[in-house]
Amino acid sequence: MSVEGWTYLMVSVTFFVYLYIGWWARVRDTKGFYVAGQGVPPLANGAATAADWMSAASFISMAGIISTLGYDGSIYLMGWTGGYVLLALLLAPFLRKFGKYTVPDFVGDRYYSRTARLVAVVCAVFVSVTYVAGQMRGVGIVFSRFLQVDITHGVIIGMVIVAFFAVLGGMKGITWTQVAQYGVLIVAYLIPAVAIAWMLTGNPLPQLAFTTSDIVERLNQIQVDLGFAEYTEPFANKPMQDVLFITIALMVGTAGLPHVIVRFYTVPNVRAARYSAFWALLFIALLYTTAPALAAFARYNLIEKLHDKPLTEVRELDWVKKWESTGLLVFEDKDGDGRVSLDADPARSEVTIDKDIIVLSTPEVANLAPWVIALVAAGGLAAALSTASGLLLVISSSIAHDFYYRLINPKASEKQRVLIGRIMIVFAISVAGWFGIHPMGFVAQVVAFAFGLAAASFFPVIVLGIFDKRTNRAGAIVGMSSGLIFTTGYITANKFFGMQPWWGLSAEGIGTLGMIINFVATFVVSRLTAPPPQEIQDMVEAIRLPDHAGPAAILDEESEEFH
Known part of the structure; x- marks a missing residue:
């Protein structure tokens, strides 16, 4: 069977499984729609969290960017892995104890302000x-x-499919679908990595x-x-300060991502949240420890298969013809010698490879079996x-x-709220689809912008909201607004209006500076204005201390009044 035949088969089978799970787990109430009824077991929630966490950026793009940049x-x-540990240990148990559905819920109630809730909604939508x-x-x-x-x-085909899954089952359907999707993506990632490791080194463990x-x-x-720098040479492609700022932005941005935080609301209690964090970290590690190996293997194979080979022969390769047809792989015989040249100087290099196709093309470049190539497509x-x-x-x-x-x-x-939620899904997927067709960068880069925005907007107010009783609503509103506006402005100016980076800081790393601005603004404004009411300070104690009742005991969700 051809690669296309295997791909249609595997994608069709996996989609049928996802559709069945989504239909089986369909919901009609808000608790099921937003937090899966808070009845997901820790092991399943760990797998769902890992699938939620390991996006197209992790599966498709991360190894590609490592392959391209090497050490840098x-x-x-480092940023995404460290960030998950930070989230699991520092924030998730406390947010789960708070017992609300969303991050804006936490911000609105912790900072006793409709305005703070509205700012948090804007931040959540912007980040997401x-x-x-991507x-x-x-x-x-x-x-x-x-x-x-x-x-x-x-992209349009993908929009229709994603919207269908999200609209049908809500969080309950998504959670159980993600459990199946984790199984597909990790198998699809590991099998070609193992095969290529064996072919290149004789060792099957990547x-x-x-x-x-x-x-x-x-x-x-x-x-x-x-003419390139050594693959393992540090700071060959990015200045040291930018590497540091991007790593921090990705790390703290992880801890402020609302779609990851909400996963800890889907389990029955705080203890289950901690166990699901452990399982998710284990499941994530399977892919993240494999990615550097796959990146190096892919880089080695591409150079061996393309450099100094006759251009006519290369273009006859099946995988080359198919990727060329997408416009994501381009050859240009600049010196007219009829041979492919890979060179550190872009003016002499005759191959342009989109970073996002490296993982997807690696099984084909390595001449693996058609079913493996199809499996990688299903995993992506x-x-x-x-x-x-x-x-x-x-x-x-x-x-x-x-x-x-x-x-x-x-x-x-409840019916009205679920209907509004489903309408918003269709609207959001339309906006995201437009940016998918007109991207600001490769997949991992676009996702990095989201992490920077999360770092600059949510992370400081969540951390201070849990660990500092003195932080008040005025500080939170000013902090979130200033962090988000600064970071968004920098990314926009850098990517669309040709602004030169400050101090060598790229748009992917500016979220770290935005986070610092947020922290300072929140802390200073909170100290210059009235402290939170005593009941809010008591709620903060209840969130942090295990011997207290959770805030659900003192908060009436419908009236938003503390008792």
Whole structure:
């Protein structure tokens, strides 16, 4: 069977499974729609969290950027992994004890302010739309290659499928679908990594093949011969301060991502939240420890297969023809010698490879079996679909629950709230799809913008809201607004208006400076204005201390009054 035949089969089977699970777990009430009825077991929630966490950026793009940048590409690996640990240990148990559905819920009640809730809604929507735009780009790339359509039609197909999953089952359906999607994506990631490790080094364990063989030394030498820096040379592609700022932004941005935080609300209690965090970290580690190895193998294989080979022969390769048709792989015989040249100087290099196709193309470049190539396509779709669905639920809940129900129509029925939520999903996926067709960068880069926005807006007010009783609503409003406005302005000016980076800081790393601005503004304004009411300070104690009742005991959700 051909690659396309295997792809249609595997994608169809996996989609049928997802559809069945979504239909089986469909919901009609808000608790099921937003937090899966808070009845998900820790092991299942760990797998769902891992799938939610390992988006198209992790599956499709992370190894690609490491493969391209070498040592400097590890910022994504360090930032995202460290960020999850930070979230699991520092924030998740306390937020789960608070017992609300969403991050704006926490902000609105902790800072006793409708304005603070509204600002948090804006931040959540802004972060989530940016993030889901990256997922739409990833879905579009997969469909573009394996359905042989252009990237625009690939994104549109992905929009329809993602919207269907999110609208149908809400958080309950998404959670159980994500459990299945984790199984698909991790198998799809590990099988080609194991196969290529065995082919290149004779060791089937990618992690050991990467660290104990001479593959990295060989790759370093090849890079030097072609005029590149050594693959393992630090700060060859990015200045040190930018590497530091991007890593911090990704790390603290993780701890402020609303679609990941909400996963800890879907379990029965705080103890289950801690166990699900452990399982998620284990499941995430399986992919994240494999990514550096796969990145090096992919880089080595691409150079070996393309450099100094006759251009006519290269263009006859099946995988080259199909990726060329997408416009994501381009050859240009600049010197007219009829041979492919890879060179550190862009003026002499005759191959342009989109970073986002490296993982998807690696099984084909390595001549693996067609079913393996198809499995990787199914895995990439699973990664993008799982995260996009979770992000759309955040957008939906932020607008339908925190804005419409809390601020506009407190008497809205459950049916009305779920309907508004589903309408918002369709609207959000349309906006994200437009950015997927007209991206600000490659998938991991777009996702990094979302992390920077989360770092600059949510992280400081969540941390101070849990650990500092003196932080008040005025501080939170000024802090979130200033962090978000500064970071958004910098990214926009840098990406669309040609502004030169400050101090060598890229748009991906500016969220760290935005976070610092937020922290300072929140802390200073809180100290210059009246302290929170005593009941709010008591609530903060209740969140932090295990021997207190949770805030659910003192908070009336419907009236938003503390007792």
